[in-house]
Amino acid sequence: MREEDAEIVEGLRRGDPWAFDRMYRRYAEPVLGWAIRLGGPYVDHEDIAQDVFTVAFRQIDRFRGESALSTWLYAITRNLISNARRKAAFRKLIGLANLPEVASDADSPEEEVALYRRRQQVQLALDRLSERSREVVVLMDLEGRTATEVGEMLGVPPGTVYSRLHYARKEFAKALERQGLGRAQVVGEVAHATSGGR
Amino acid sequence: MGRWSKWIVDSSRPTPVEVESLQHPVAPEVLAEVRRVSAPTEDEVQRLLRARRAVMPAPEAGWAWGRWALAATACAAAAAVWVALPAAGPDPLPYGAIEVALAAPVALGEAQVIELGPSIDVSGAAQLRVDQADSQGTRVAVLDGTARFDVDPAGAYRALVVSAGGVEVEVKGTVFDVGYVEGRVHVGVERGRVEVREGGRAFFLTAGEHWASAEVAAAPTPSLEPSIPLATTAPMDAAPLAAPAPSQVAASAPPRSAGPASAPVAVAPSEAPQAMGPAPEAPEGASASATESKNTLPVFSRLRARYEGGDRTEALGTELGRWLESADATDPRRQDAIAMRLVVVAHHRPNVEVAASLWDYAERRPGSIWQADLLSEHARVTHRELRDCGSAVRSYARLEALSAGQDQARARAGLGLCLLETGDRKGATHALEAALGAGLPQGALRHEVEAACASIRGCVIPR
Numbered sequence: 001m002r003e004e005d006a007e008i009v010e011g012l013r014r015g016d017p018w019a020f021d022r023m024y025r026r027y028a029e030p031v032l033g034w035a036i037r038l039g040g041p042y043v044d045h046e047d048i049a050q051d052v053f054t055v056a057f058r059q060i061d062r063f064r065g066e067s068a069l070s071t072w073l074y075a076i077t078r079n080l081i082s083n084a085r086r087k088a089a090f091r092k093l094i095g096l097a098n099l100p101e102v103a104s105d106a107d108s109p110e111e112e113v114a115l116y117r118r119r120q121q122v123q124l125a126l127d128r129l130s131e132r133s134r135e136v137v138v139l140m141d142l143e144g145r146t147a148t149e150v151g152e153m154l155g156v157p158p159g160t161v162y163s164r165l166h167y168a169r170k171e172f173a174k175a176l177e178r179q180g181l182g183r184a185q186v187v188g189e190v191a192h193a194t195s196g197g198r
Numbered sequence: 199m200g201r202w203s204k205w206i207v208d209s210s211r212p213t214p215v216e217v218e219s220l221q222h223p224v225a226p227e228v229l230a231e232v233r234r235v236s237a238p239t240e241d242e243v244q245r246l247l248r249a250r251r252a253v254m255p256a257p258e259a260g261w262a263w264g265r266w267a268l269a270a271t272a273c274a275a276a277a278a279v280w281v282a283l284p285a286a287g288p289d290p291l292p293y294g295a296i297e298v299a300l301a302a303p304v305a306l307g308e309a310q311v312i313e314l315g316p317s318i319d320v321s322g323a324a325q326l327r328v329d330q331a332d333s334q335g336t337r338v339a340v341l342d343g344t345a346r347f348d349v350d351p352a353g354a355y356r357a358l359v360v361s362a363g364g365v366e367v368e369v370k371g372t373v374f375d376v377g378y379v380e381g382r383v384h385v386g387v388e389r390g391r392v393e394v395r396e397g398g399r400a401f402f403l404t405a406g407e408h409w410a411s412a413e414v415a416a417a418p419t420p421s422l423e424p425s426i427p428l429a430t431t432a433p434m435d436a437a438p439l440a441a442p443a444p445s446q447v448a449a450s451a452p453p454r455s456a457g458p459a460s461a462p463v464a465v466a467p468s469e470a471p472q473a474m475g476p477a478p479e480a481p482e483g484a485s486a487s488a489t490e491s492k493n494t495l496p497v498f499s500r501l502r503a504r505y506e507g508g509d510r511t512e513a514l515g516t517e518l519g520r521w522l523e524s525a526d527a528t529d530p531r532r533q534d535a536i537a538m539r540l541v542v543v544a545h546h547r548p549n550v551e552v553a554a555s556l557w558d559y560a561e562r563r564p565g566s567i568w569q570a571d572l573l574s575e576h577a578r579v580t581h582r583e584l585r586d587c588g589s590a591v592r593s594y595a596r597l598e599a600l601s602a603g604q605d606q607a608r609a610r611a612g613l614g615l616c617l618l619e620t621g622d623r624k625g626a627t628h629a630l631e632a633a634l635g636a637g638l639p640q641g642a643l644r645h646e647v648e649a650a651c652a653s654i655r656g657c658v659i660p661r
Contacts, residue, residue, distance in 0.1 A: 024250045032238035049246050118235040142233050173223035183225035
């Protein structure tokens with residue numbers, strides 16, 4: 001475990017709010033990223049991220065320090081997301097869950113709305129993957145982690161990570177195509193945007 | 199027969215598109231877009247960080263955890279640990295959008311916020327120095343300009359002492375601002391109350407009250423109250439101070455512009471790099487804004503904040519030139535202003551003289567905080583504008599040594615590209631591979647580096 005993480009864990013065990021604050025700041029971005037990418041469009045990623053930190057603080061005594069703090073936070077995120085997804089799936093099944101409306105009020109600039117719409121498409125594409133595939137695509141291709149790191153986070157050997165990745169990439173490519181995010185569309189849009197929309 | 203066999207071979211060969219889709223089922227452009235849109239935005243991260251205060255445990259709550267069953271002895275033990283807590287050593291400094299180092303001046307732009315620990319936000323346009331920020335308390339010095347302090351009255355570790363020009367302001371959970379403009383200190387309280395200490399006397403200011411230090415016209419009757427310690431759980435509350443003395447407390451806005459501006463002093467010729475030339479005439483608007491800022495906000499802090507925010511416009515160069523003309527010859531900030539102006543000028547006039555000035559200035563100040571800026575601008579000008587890789591290599595090599603992370607990867611990339619251009623293929627291979635291995639971010643530079651690496655036999659692009 002890194003020195004800074006060890007200090008955070010030590011502080012959390014003492015109930016030190018400063019350590020809680022440090023954990024928040026250090027891991028807010030990755031935890032939110034996991035929640036967005038693994039949670040899907042029906043799950044409120046900010047709520048999940050908030051819960052991850054609360055659970056981490058409450059259960060810090062269960063953290064044995066054998067893995068990195070980030071790995072432990074990932075495991076918490078994964079569990080919370082899994083529960084949230086199950087609930088969302090049930091709500092969807094009974095017709096209670098709709099895709100959240102992307103905010104288009106005056107406070108949200110146009111690009112922001114476009115970004116959230118595009119994010120929803122990506123989340124829907126990721127949603128089509130199996131949980132195993134989604135995790136390796138997110139951790140390796142989107143976050144750029146090594147197979148060893150991912151293996152540690154998922155509790156599998158690096159070789160397994162690579163073989164999962166091989167199939168996951170193919171699945172993901174198809175899912176993106178179905179969401180209108182194939183190479184032709186994306187490259188075309190980027191070219192359109194850089195030419196000033198002419 | 200030969201024609202037939204050639205046709206068979208050609209038609210059974212996979213097309214480049216097929217090869218590409220096999221190698222990269224998801225095209226790199228698509229992956230980059232997916233990464234971009236699915237990454238949390240700055241707003242989302244900030245929202246989460248703001249929300250943390252709602253779930254943050256109070257210090258006592260942490261201690262109470264699992265110790266409810268224990269009686270008086272356990273309480274005593276917990277108290278002992280609580281007292282021992284500060285001895286654990288200083289906590290690292292704020293890790294928000296602005297990085298702050300202890301005891302080093304930091305320029306704060308108007309739209310920027312420094313989060314000092316769990317309960318204190320600092321904003322405003324000012325130059326500050328954070329002397330302490332840990333579980334024992336926070337001490338900040340306002341060196342120039344006006345800073346606004348927002349202290350969560352219910353937060354943990356909210357003990358804060360702000361000093362400015364011999365005046366100390368101690369906080370009791372409030373929102374207030376402290377200004378130090380042209381030798382005068384002013385304090386204004388928006389919410390809660392603060393304790394002001396100046397030359398052995400102390401008094402409280404409450405919401406809506408303002409106070410300014412000597413030389414400022416006295417205002418209506420002060421609404422002082424005796425300095426009584428407040429009931430609070432903050433670990434660093436002050437002991438009661440002496441009875442208050444009358445002071446200049448007003449219910450109006452603090453006069454920030456009283457007093458003359460400092461007299462203009464010519465720039466020492468040896469100090470001003472030759473290539474910069476004289477400070478150009480400011481456009482009308484710029485001149486007006488410079489005058490206005492001289493009277494209200496700290497000009498230098500604003501200029502520095504603009505520079506650090508990425509402003510490289512000619513207007514900024516002009517204003518820096520004007521500031522240099524008017525600044526005192528002994529003002530330590532002159533070095534900063536010259537470095538910033540050099541970089542801005544190089545941005546607009548990338549010529550041999552400017553490049554030489556950048557190099558000389560960086561050479562003369564090896565430990566300066568501006569080294570990286572000066573060297574990367576020198577590298578950019580010589581490599582990209584002047585096509586002088588022989589000179590650029592020197593800067594890239596220095597940059598590589600003094601930077602880390604993605605900056606280091608960029609320096610290695612530049613070094614590799616330049617070495618390749620000068621014919622040093624072995625050196626180029628080493629630098630390009632190192633750049634790619636160090637996580638050079640996706641983008642034009644990475645593409646350039648990958649292409650360069652691919653053109654060298656034996657250069658491996660890490661996957």
